Amino acid sequence: MKELVIISGKGGTGKTSIVGAFAALARRQVLCDADVDAADLHLLLSPTVVERHDFRAGHKASIDPERCTQCGDCLERCRFGAISPDLVVDPLQCEGCGVCHHFCPAGAIDFPESLCGEWYFSQTRFGPLVHARLGIAEENSGKLVSLVRKEARRMGEENHADWLLTDGPPGIGCPVIASIGGASAVLIVSEPTVSGLHDLNRVGELARHFQVPALVCVNKADLHWDGARQIDAHCRSAGYAFMGYLPFDADFTRAQVEEKTIIEYNQGPARDAVVALWEKVVRALQASDVGV
Amino acid sequence: MIISIASGKGGTGKTTLAANLAVALRNIEPEVTLLDCDVEEPNDHLFLSPTFTRTNEIWAEVPDIDTKLCAYCGKCQEICQFNAIAILPELALTFPELCHSCGGCFMVCPENAVRSGKRLLGVVEEGSRGPLQFVQGRLRVGEAMAPPLIRKVREAAGGDGLTLVDAPPGTSCPVMAALRGSDFVLLVTEPTPFGLNDLELAVGAVRILGIPMGIAINRSDLGDDRIRKFAGKEKIPLLMEIPFDRRVAEAYAKGELLVEVLPEWREKMLTLYDAICRVQGGCGNGHNGREGSQ
Incomplete structure (x- = not known):
């Protein structure tokens, strides 16, 4: 072929x-x-x-406001500008790298696979x-x-x-x-x-x-x-x-x-x-x- | 004011529309910048023949593992979502072309063994043609990731002046990177099944970004009235129809600007700009009474 x-x-x-x-x-x-x-x-x-x-394919981060302690660690780490100052992830900007999810001290960031x-x-x-x-x-x-x-x-x-x-x-x-x-x-x-x-x-x-x-x-x-x-x-x-x-x-x-x-x-x-x-x-x- | 053409x-x-609009408007608006964000195949320069004054190489930061420090713990491989690192018992491999530069491996390494390396994405070239400022990106052949380079080109948008963005085709991440932050999107299409199908996708992308838009139909007499119907149904303003004209096709083929070889095109471009400004509402206030200026 x-x-x-x-x-x-x-x-x-x-x-x-x-x-x-x-x-x-x-x-x-x-x-x-x-x-x-x-x-x-x-x-x-x-x-x-x-x-x-x-x-x-890939994953997208999503911050659960219930668990979030507003520490802002994710905001500092994200290199894609995907997290707003009030700590909401913009799925369009999220690159799916998982860095915020990995480091979140409160374990407040979910990282589901995306359709x-x-x-x-x-x-x-x-x-x-x-x-x-x-x-x-x-x-x-x-x-x-x-x-x-x-x-x-x-x-x-x-x-x-x-x-x-x-x-x-x-x-x-x-x-x-x-x-x-x-x-x-x-x-x-x-x-x-x-x-x-x-x-x-x-x-x-x-x-x-x-x-x-x-x-x-x-x-x-x-x-x-x-x-x-x-x-x-x-x-x-x-x-x-x-x-x-x-x-x-x-x-x-x-x-x-x-x-x-x-x-x-x-x-x-x-x-x-x-x-x-x-x-x-x-x-x-x-x-x-x-x-x- | 940023107007994108997609x-x-x-x-x-x-x-054709981006380059001719830019040249037609440079005497109307005090400051006009054209950004060619189709970094995979940038073509505006072929029509503008700009004088380039600066070339900046754009690099992505990638991991470079210092094997003297590496403990082969595998944490960097684990955090990397893009399979850009493989850690074997006595071997640390990196695949820089897969890296998205998230920085996770640098942050996670307990031994500080991940050093900053780099991969060339392409170049951003700045220049001008008379009063028109021009910036383009040129993706390195073999490089897969256009969006970071497109974002660099977009950073050159001229503050208070008018910026025109020539966007790449499609509806995926490179297009989003080019359109984000625009004040208006002009969607150029043709009245065929392929034209309508891809227009529907593009409209979906622009709606996600929440940017006002309008449609221009090119070769409007080669096909049928499906775009007009779609525009009516979706309430998207139809701003321009351009019938097929062999002189236009020939001028384009030779790399000529229509506003220079076909005088009526200058007026067409100004009329299009007026139509955009009427819909958008925030531009074009500085040239009332230009009707007599041709």
Whole structure:
């Protein structure tokens, strides 16, 4: 089984539309939405949830006013500014380090495990999907990403799948790091803009740091051909395998509005370009020996 | 006065609005500072080409165990919630990249064997473009924790002046770190299923923080009217609609400021600022009568 993780650095370059299309084109695949912070893949795949699980991770401090002696020890120790002068913990600022709980001389600080979100096993018209929903403003997104990837991988192995297709988050921080470690390859979806190229460089460097092979495609290439070709040239010098261009095409948006992938939507040029991209990605991954 | 620009979904136009608002307002407001808090992928500088005058490295404090003093009691490992310390019978291991800098290990060690080490989070760069002050954070590639660096960038908010914050996408801890303490949040979205889904999450995050907000719809003619309906139902003011315009996409692609290459954008930005000020109520009193100034 090969795991391909689709990332981008910059947000809004078309990751999820491409993952949805690849899901429609692949055979014997398991799907994973690792963008747990703002998951969108389910909006294209209309999954039927088969299993729903709580995601608990980390702890939050809570001061019991009955037991508290107002000594203020916790206030002095907390490095996250999570305790107010009148000794109430702000759960949004609490980092879950437990220092206040450990040292409280009155034993007045509880430290329960927190419910940070939910994750799901679902069925879709293109195979099983493992996805999640991180609670709004919650932490531990990296842990939830690791969890959904692990479960998706387990399901893939049980089903003898050939492909695990993972929709990654934007950026280069904690959830992205959790998304790419140990993958067969990442496909970086760039766009022909100064931001697209800048962000491609940073996320490409991240893939290199974690020794994951990087493939690159340029979406919306015809909005700025000079920029698109510049990315192609950059990939050659940086050692990323360049996979080709996709057009700017309002059909991607129209398909999304109808909750369809571009593959199902019509037979237009956008579909043809995505099919060609998928075939090239498959060849690139089959040519390399990297497996999961 | 701090106005943050956020979105939930990435790529909806946060940076376009933040950078163009900042440049349009620098002649209107006496003091304008733009903070790029999207430290994972900071992009405002590509459009502003600021002159940077200072770079500060930002470090996290991490444990460095002095094995000459360590009694291998394991108390530091026990208090650490982040698995950043492993104590074996004759070996003390630290994993600095997992450390959240809570200081628990320093406080708990009976032998004073935990020394202060450090891990580079990234840099905060300060500069300007004419009268516009600009500060950005740049997370070190490979570093997982953005919020402490974002908080450092936020410390540069200019006291009495107007501060604009370009926030990261999403709704988790980096976004909260960027938005906390703002006086107003402008949510930029697009009228698609993905745009609405992520907008709903972002609205939830802003409500938790209790900050007034408004919505701008970008590429408002590519999709349907789901955002307008949502805004109406949730009673969130709709402050701006920007139809798709190929000239805008091309200027953005090249790194050009719209207020400089498409003159009508200056007026659009001032109108948006007026709309924000009407909703927020605490800003924009200094430029009455600017209508004739274009």
